[in-house]
Amino acid sequence: MAIKVDNLTKYYGDQKAVDNISFQIKTGEVVGFLGPNGAGKSTTMKVITCYMASSSGKVLLDDIDAEQSPELIKKKIGYLPENNPLYMDMAVIDYLKFCAEIQGVPKNEITGRIKEMIELCGLNIEKHKKIRQLSKGYRQRVGLAQAMIHDPEVLILDEPTTGLDPNQIIEIRKLIKELGKEKTVILSSHILSEVEATCDRILIINKGRIVADGTAEELRKQAQGQELINVQIEGKGNKDDMKKALLGLASVETVLDLDGKENYFQVQSKPDLTSKKDVFDLCVKNKWYLLELASKETKLEDVFREVTN
Amino acid sequence: MNSIWTIAKRELASYFDSLTAYIIIILFLGLTGFFTWVWPSNVFFRGQADLNIFFEVIYICLLFFIPAITMRTIAEEKGSGTLELLSTKAISDWQIVIGKYLSSLLLIAIAFACTIPYYITISKLGNADHGAIIGAYVGLLLYTSAFVSLGIFASSITSNQIVGFLLALTFLLVFAFIFGFLGSSIPGTIGETLYFMSARTHYDSISRGLIDSRDILYFGGLTFLGLLFSQAMLAKRNWKD
Numbered sequence: 196m197a198i199k200v201d202n203l204t205k206y207y208g209d210q211k212a213v214d215n216i217s218f219q220i221k222t223g224e225v226v227g228f229l230g231p232n233g234a235g236k237s238t239t240m241k242v243i244t245c246y247m248a249s250s251s252g253k254v255l256l257d258d259i260d261a262e263q264s265p266e267l268i269k270k271k272i273g274y275l276p277e278n279n280p281l282y283m284d285m286a287v288i289d290y291l292k293f294c295a296e297i298q299g300v301p302k303n304e305i306t307g308r309i310k311e312m313i314e315l316c317g318l319n320i321e322k323h324k325k326i327r328q329l330s331k332g333y334r335q336r337v338g339l340a341q342a343m344i345h346d347p348e349v350l351i352l353d354e355p356t357t358g359l360d361p362n363q364i365i366e367i368r369k370l371i372k373e374l375g376k377e378k379t380v381i382l383s384s385h386i387l388s389e390v391e392a393t394c395d396r397i398l399i400i401n402k403g404r405i406v407a408d409g410t411a412e413e414l415r416k417q418a419q420g421q422e423l424i425n426v427q428i429e430g431k432g433n434k435d436d437m438k439k440a441l442l443g444l445a446s447v448e449t450v451l452d453l454d455g456k457e458n459y460f461q462v463q464s465k466p467d468l469t470s471k472k473d474v475f476d477l478c479v480k481n482k483w484y485l486l487e488l489a490s491k492e493t494k495l496e497d498v499f500r501e502v503t504n
Numbered sequence: 505m506n507s508i509w510t511i512a513k514r515e516l517a518s519y520f521d522s523l524t525a526y527i528i529i530i531l532f533l534g535l536t537g538f539f540t541w542v543w544p545s546n547v548f549f550r551g552q553a554d555l556n557i558f559f560e561v562i563y564i565c566l567l568f569f570i571p572a573i574t575m576r577t578i579a580e581e582k583g584s585g586t587l588e589l590l591s592t593k594a595i596s597d598w599q600i601v602i603g604k605y606l607s608s609l610l611l612i613a614i615a616f617a618c619t620i621p622y623y624i625t626i627s628k629l630g631n632a633d634h635g636a637i638i639g640a641y642v643g644l645l646l647y648t649s650a651f652v653s654l655g656i657f658a659s660s661i662t663s664n665q666i667v668g669f670l671l672a673l674t675f676l677l678v679f680a681f682i683f684g685f686l687g688s689s690i691p692g693t694i695g696e697t698l699y700f701m702s703a704r705t706h707y708d709s710i711s712r713g714l715i716d717s718r719d720i721l722y723f724g725g726l727t728f729l730g731l732l733f734s735q736a737m738l739a740k741r742n743w744k745d
Contacts, residue, residue: 244592246588246591246741269592280586280589281586282586283584297511297590297595299507
């Protein structure tokens, strides 16, 4: 199921939480909403899931207008809200049955679906316990199970891995990736590595606007601009001579001294040029040993910081 | 319809899973039983085979029991965030509200059913007016229906259960006593209107075994309005600015 969001704006009183956002998500895509707290990720999700109406703008799922036919849309979406609210006094298995019934799963399929979800989310040992008695990780699994119980075409997960330990995070990520093969998934997070590990595409949202959109690779390239390499040289001659020689290369724009190691420089190439080969040739010419020649990878963190500041 | 029943069933189950339902039923039976059979002006003392005292006591008891039952219905879901979960399932706000209303009404109806032995006892003791007693039970149900609906509305206004209780109690007191009191002390049309708004007027007329369409309309209308306003409180999040 494809999702299309058109000029979505949402005010809370006077405060603009979402500011004229538009994007499209293809069927089977796993998209991550990334952004600082209060950026408008959750609000966007709440509008898509028909929890609340937008102030203006449209949400379409395969040409079905969310505001016109919310009941139809809600049947097709599985939603895990932020903070994973659950009925604490219910047993896991009863809760899943309740969710299945309310989502209109046919009676004869309910038992099968519950079994499948318990298997998929690893809830077998805990299925008869009250939700109150479960640890945070298991509650999160129950949250995921209830979101998927009616086999929705779209999954919307608001911070699905908060409060989980590293092992659980890896498991949940694996599960999301697995699900993403058939379903359209939107998840939100402010953990960059998580979005990078699970999503095909990343939307960075800040102050209610989309400030970047693309795969992790694309975003990195976008932010990187000119090539940066770290170079360490050993050989005859002093540091200043080396620096001068590097600056003399046609492809090099600037050279900075780096601390920590002897004769250690950061070399920035001119736009659209790479200076790695030139640096190597220079060392050969001067009979210097090249101890390190590493391009500095732009981290998603840098991209994030750049677009959200 | 199925979804309404699913919600009502879950609510009822949570009353019975916790001790709430049992405590309510036991307190209810204890209080009404005490005043009907033990208190100085009890049935034996009066020497009449009727349940007038019972229906009088119940009228007052319900003013506290109903808010206690309805206060959590929506306020709790708002407070804990589960309302968001429920609202994003394939059901409408109406279904949520009606499901909650049915569960509270059913719980009280179960408590009423537990008082049927009173009726049996009375009819063995003397010549009971069966019509009046059955009428009174019907009146009681109508009265409960209207007040549960108001209680749900009170609960839908807030995310704090205590506020939900106090608001509901206020609504019920206004309809049960204050309108009647004002109606009888203010002359003219305003007084008559207020008198008509009083639940007491209609409850009394049904309890006498007279089932009048105006009384049914009154309780039915109040029930509908309570549910309508509760639904509006839920739908408020969808309002454009």
